[in-house]
Amino acid sequence: MALRPERHERNNDHPPAFLARVVSRRDRHRLGARRWISPFGVRQQCRQCRRPSGRRIPNMSAADLQSSIHPETPVSEPQLKYARSRSVWEGKMKSRLQIRHFPNFYTGEPEHVGGDNSAPTPMEVVIASFNGCLTIVIELVAKELGVPLEAIEMETEGAIDQRGVFGTAPVSPHFSRVVNRTRVRTPAGQEDLDEIRRRVMRRCPAFNLIRDAGVPIELDWTAESAASESLRGDRSPGAAR
Structure with a gap:
């Protein structure tokens, strides 16, 4: 199958050196499309369907990923997304x-x-986003440390005093506390998971957004070496607001 270099005329976010790759004949209609970038690989994104396509580019380290997204901005300056x-x-x-x-x-x-x-509710979506953000940074940090992951199960609950949003008492309308329970299935031990947790607490955007608002966050993380049942305690928290 013939291989051709990718064009980059329609991508102004990255220099030609970063875009260099080859694609199959089947991918020609996608040439010049935007890129889909993540810590777990880079793929091309179709202009028409906006779906990742093409062959995945090899995984990059966090430093390589950062320099690829902001190739001309030094680390000492803000790199805004x-x-x-x-x-x-x-x-x-x-x-x-x-x-x-x-x-x-x-x-x-x-x-x-x-x-x-x-x-x-919007605050339930905030909690769901908290879970998603934590999971992404766990995977990113585990990759950096060379810790293999087999599964991640997470459950988070946020408590809200509804008197705040209804204006019936002078209390904060956002979370008064957040409790996160996470099970990570990995051949590594609890010590490796504790190191991952320390780095995630420093680098996870959603975690720091909530913590910087003064909300106490409890993280209960457990490493498991074999297949286990899903998270217990299937209680459904009352609708949050």
Whole structure:
């Protein structure tokens, strides 16, 4: 199968040296598309369908990833990334949300608050994002340390004093505490997991966002060497707001 170098005319985020790779004939319609970059590999992204495509470029270290995203900015200067979202109110405390090219999703409220209970609350989405962010940084740090991962199971609960949002008492409207329970299945031991946790606490954006708001966060992480049951305690926290 013929191989051709990738074009980069439509990608202004990275220099030609970073874009150098080869693609198959089947991928020609995707040439010049944006890149999909993560700590776990780099793939091309189609202009039409916005889905990652093409062959994966070999994994990069965190330092290589950083220099690839910001090739001309020294580490001593801010290297900014922007997160954006668009929302449209649909009534009854429900909002339709859009992030980049991904499918729309919704937030809402339970019926007893005035919503229709058709979507998670915004604060439940915050907790879900906390889980997702922690998982990403765990994988990134484990890769840097050479610790193999087989599975990650996580459960997080945030407590909110609803008097704050309703204005019935002078208390904070955000979380009063957050408790995270994580099980990591890995051939490594608890000592390696504790080192991962120390680095994740320093580098996870969502963790530090909540902690910097003055919210106490409890992390209960356990390393397991064999297959185990899913997280116990399937209690469903009351709808958070």
